[in-house]
Amino acid sequence: MTLDARMKERCAQVERALDRWLPPATAQPRQLHESMRYSVFAGGKRLRPALLLEACAAVGGEDDHALPAACALELIHTYSLVHDDLPCMDDDDLRRGKPTNHKVFGEALALLCGDALLTHAFLLLAREQVAAGVPTVVAAEVAAVLAEAAGSGGMVGGQAVDMDSERKSVGAETVEYIHRHKTAALLRAAVESGALIGGAAPAARAGLATYGAELGLAFQITDDLLDLESSEEALGKRPRQDEQLDKATYPKVYGVERSRQLARQCVSRAKAALECLGENGALLGQLADHVVERTG
């Protein structure tokens, strides 16, 4: 199976599970549940849950055990986009080719929608993981890994520094801090959670965590480059927004060519960290290449 076909399969698998585990749009309060489903089913690539599922599979774990955490992760990612698009943050009106959540449902409901998605993620981690047969001690550890990666010492912390760095002259250290926290922390946690659920040995868990962190940094550098060079059609959102908000990006600090090189170095480190998995790491290796080669 090609990587592309495999990713399509993962995407469908995750979307079926998300549909099962999200409150139905007919349940009260309807508008809130509609808004949650609007953003969750707005056409994401499901990279984070796919990484979690593939990491779990790479160490011999079962998809059924990993699906609740994979869905929780996608809800965390989606909530962060809904809040990030709000007027007081990046003030975006287009996401994945569709109007952003607050453009459709209003700011108050978009705020609450994000809050509800984040909360629901932890309901899946506490309830559906256990129902799926994940040992409670592992379920608790996965919830802790994801909460840590998503919180003030991870994603939200990275976003805070990102906002604070707009229209400032920032150095290499700051932009690496932002990217490692706002993006790479959650990708690393995706891979580490999959390893935990799959029962990885300590060495494999550590290797996968490094893989996830390096892949995550490569992903965000590539995002910066795409924002600069791609079209609205390919991105599904307005390009050159970083420039307009004068964001701290790798191209701003290093220039385009050096940024591309740094992203490739991350991918090399990511792939090197997979060596302990042997043949079982092949698909994750292909995924790492894909992340820097994508066009949207």
Next chain:
Amino acid sequence: MTLDARMKERCAQVERALDRWLPPATAQPRQLHESMRYSVFAGGKRLRPALLLEACAAVGGEDDHALPAACALELIHTYSLVHDDLPCMDDDDLRRGKPTNHKVFGEALALLCGDALLTHAFLLLAREQVAAGVPTVVAAEVAAVLAEAAGSGGMVGGQAVDMDSERKSVGAETVEYIHRHKTAALLRAAVESGALIGGAAPAARAGLATYGAELGLAFQITDDLLDLESSEEALGKRPRQDEQLDKATYPKVYGVERSRQLARQCVSRAKAALECLGENGALLGQLADHVVERTG
């Protein structure tokens, strides 16, 4: 010991634990951590964690086991206030006698602060509960109970209907829905979590859940009445805000006298539900009376 002295003791106990488990203000990113501590230590009464601890104690459980969940609950409550005060929600500039979070730190950071507090709550539930010796199966159940009560079918759902009901003519059913969800759900979950951690028998757990739900409704009806009749000094926030936003409140639907009567009926039902606990329920009974008799 008087109820007042006991509540002061609980408050100090919870604040010590919050201080221990929140990231230090000196940790990166500093401004975000400062903003989290600003709102958490803005002088709340710690009613929810106290209820959790007292429910646990009433069924013979240990404080040390209940403290992580008690702190998590207070973080969830605090995040909801920070987001609720934002301009796109109730647009309040005063809370507990101090400027609201976004007035001090700006809207973007206040939004992220709320997100980080909510996320940190689930980190405590996943990590600190287990570290404190709560069995992982109980820790997972407590996290699920709190996530359900805080999410789209609980607190956030109630807030969504609350926002949607401003400037509308609403009936008794809607205002009860709002109050039971935006406020009572989390109070009920507080008491139920305490019961779970304390290892309550099913009958005691059910009785305590009813107690929490009825107490929660009485609490919000009393809040409505205080907003109408109290002073800025006593409330620590601007009074008559509900009227100004034309919110769905009990006094609006039932008038003041009937609302007061309904709150008292809730307290009677709450206290009746404690009967299965005998003498061990005495303090919770006093707390229920206190909730409708308070003046701020």
